[in-house]
Amino acid sequence: MPNKVEDSFIEEAKKAAKQAGGYLTAELFDQFRDKKKTVAWDTYSRKNKITFRDFLKIAKIPSKDQHKLNKTKIQIIQNFKLLNITYGYIDKKNYEDQKYTPSWEYISDRFGIEKMACIAEVKLKNKYIDIDTMISDLKISIKELGYIPTRQQYDExxxxxxxxxxxxxxxxxxxxxxxxEYNSTRLGDKICQYDRCYVQFEASEKLFCDTCEKKVKSEINKLIDSISLKDAQSLLRELINEGNVDHKLLDETRKR
Structure with a gap:
């Protein structure tokens, strides 16, 4: 068991590590230490019966190999984030096309692709790394579909x-x-088509839930108050000639 390491010695070692580039070896410690405040490593090691490796662990100072590994991780995270910004996901083909380093195989063998993707908070192509993202995509997919399907319909x-x-x-x-936040037992129920609303309601000709329908009507009334007589006449003719099929005409009108 090594003797207790003095806090003052640890602080001096951290200063030396900073000057050395973020890590320490015994040689670098002796090179960058404050010679007025600390003794050489061999002297300290013999007196306190501690290896340099154990000292680094106690002082929480990276070794040369750990420092190199940390820098590699940072580079991987940066590469993954850049790739994710460009494509919306990461995969082996696009990573290799960009000629990033380290190689995809090295990342896979040394750290694990999924683990690094999780740390970088990026999406793997055709693969989910967390349940929250998966559920979020499911919620959006059902909303875009517009109704509650059966499991088989969804799969097909x-x-x-x-x-x-x-x-x-x-x-x-x-x-x-x-x-x-959907009830899969109420098959055929519609999903409100108002922006960012996911309310499920009984199937009907309506596009919106009751709350959002009130918002839509209010928006349309404000629009009517603001448009010219010519535009109002045009809208009326369109309603007469084509009808408000599935309520889509008025919904499109409110978005103008």
Missing amino acids: LKLKPSIKSLKSKNLSWRNAMIQA
Whole structure:
């Protein structure tokens, strides 16, 4: 068991590590230490019966190899983030096309691709690294679909996340839908089409839930008050000639 290391000695070692470039070896310690405040490493080691490796652990100072490894991790994270910004995900092909270093194989063998993707907070192509992202995508997919499908219908439509992806995270269809705040037992229910609203309601000709329908009507009334007589006449003719099929005309009008 090494003797207790003095805090003052640790502080001096940290100063030496900073001058050395962020890490220490015994040689670098002796080179950069304050010779007025500290003794040579061999002297200190013999007196306190401690190896340099154990000292670094206690002082929480990286060794040369640890420092190199940390710099490599930082480079990997930067590469992954750049790739994710460009493509919206990372994969082996695009990584290698960019000629990034270290190699994809090195990352896979040394750290694990999924682990580094998780640390970098990026998305792997066709693979989810966390349940939250998967559930978020499920919620959006159902909203874009506009109604509650059966498990089989969802699978046949090849929406994301796939049923296979859900299973990989030990999620059943029912539980995944519950986490996405949908009731999968009410098949055919519609999903409100108002921006950022995910309310599920009984199937009808309506596009919006009751709350959002009030918002839409208010928006349309404000629009009518602001448009010219000519534009109002044009809208009226369009309603007469084509009808407000599935309420889409008025919905498109409010967005103008």
